Amino acid sequence: MHTSASCSKKLAPKWQAARESSLRERRGGDRRRAPGAGPKQRLAFTDRLLVTLVHLRLGLPHAALAELYSVDRSTVSGAIREVRPLLAACGFAVSDRPGLRLRPLEDLFAYADTEGVRLRIDSTEVQVRRPRSGRPGRKAFVSGKKRQNTIKTTTFSDDQGRTLFSGVLRPGRMHDQTAVRAEGIAEQFHRHPRVRAEVDEGSRGLVNEFPAQVSSPPKKPNDDAPLSEHHAWREQRRRQSSKRICVEHRHAEFKQWRPLQQFTGRREIYAETHLAIAGLVPDGSARRTTCRKPSTELVLARPTAC
Structure with missing residues (x-):
């Protein structure tokens, strides 16, 4: 650490x-004794x-x-x-930029626009404690995917798998596309038309609005489509997944920290805990100045006879 x-x-x-x-x-004014007086730490x-x-x-x-x-x-x-x-409050370290740390979402998109970084965007869920019975908004944290009380966070990384930002917290019931509107991600794409990003199927609405900036896995063809279309769809999906796998690895890296596996504290301090951990993890990944880029080409398992 x-x-x-x-x-x-x-x-x-x-x-x-x-x-x-x-x-x-607590005193209600300036101190009356010299520094160092009183009980010791x-x-x-x-x-x-x-x-x-x-x-x-x-x-x-x-x-x-x-x-x-x-x-x-x-x-x-x-x-x-x-x-x-x-x-x-420390922010997120950036490789090859000593002293530069990204804090709000605006800094991330400004950096990606200036440096020409293609973003990888993905969301993850962490299970949290169930609110007590009778409290308002009790169902807001019930995830439709995991059927548990969760909090969702969105992570942004570059093509080398280095975390640039992680936050945009929301209750587990909120859909990814709704969070894009509520947290200002769509607005940042409007402000920075040169920023490109890779997303998953949950953010397909973002692809429809910004087709020149955002890409996602292709839609699955109909069952009665020709076999060639199904093969082409699988290949395109595999290539797109290989570009986004780096941000999935960042989520796995976050969840090596115990509080982000299953958060048992008060939900009010989860955002602070997540930012503290997510800001510590990139300090190590920022040193990965040269990471191996995975190939997206198919490799035959054995030679074929022509």
Whole structure:
């Protein structure tokens, strides 16, 4: 687990500034004693960062981490609550661009437009806790695909499989095409007509609106279509899938982190948790300056006689 050097250098000052602001708000004014007075911190910032990273990676309970550091559980909970938003705000590292990190969706499309990057877009679902009975909007998180309470996220990667952005969170019941409208993805394609992207069948409406920019797997021919059309459809689908497999690998990389396998915390903090983890994973993948490009050509298993 590595954070980039630029982000790591900024975390400690930001944490100290947020802590001073919280203390000032609690006091209701400026401090009356010199810095350093009062109760000492049980955990230094480095330990707070390590506790947060271990919790995000392995999903260990706060009580177990408190035993390891010989502190109270509330100390660990407070440390994670303070450091997690700092990690979520770090953004996404970009290969060959030291110091550049993409944060909002607008930065992603501006970068893809400037650098000529062809995006790979795909969504994934993470199971979350079922809301209590009687609460409004209880059915909004029931996924029609998995038949579970889930939260969907959309991930953007380049052709080398490096994560450029991951977010656009929505309840599991919302369709991918609806999220494209609600989260402003379609608007970004209007603003950046040179951006190209590969999507799956769930975003076919995006293909219909932007046929020159977005491509998806071809439609399956009718059952009574000639056999040659079925063979051509399978080949086109295979080629398109091989271009999009890299973003599927990014989802698998995210789900190596325990909280994104099955999120058992409060749904209100899922967005912050996802951004914190998704921002850490690209720090390693951004170093993949030269990745092997998979071939889309068919290879015969054995020679054929003519």
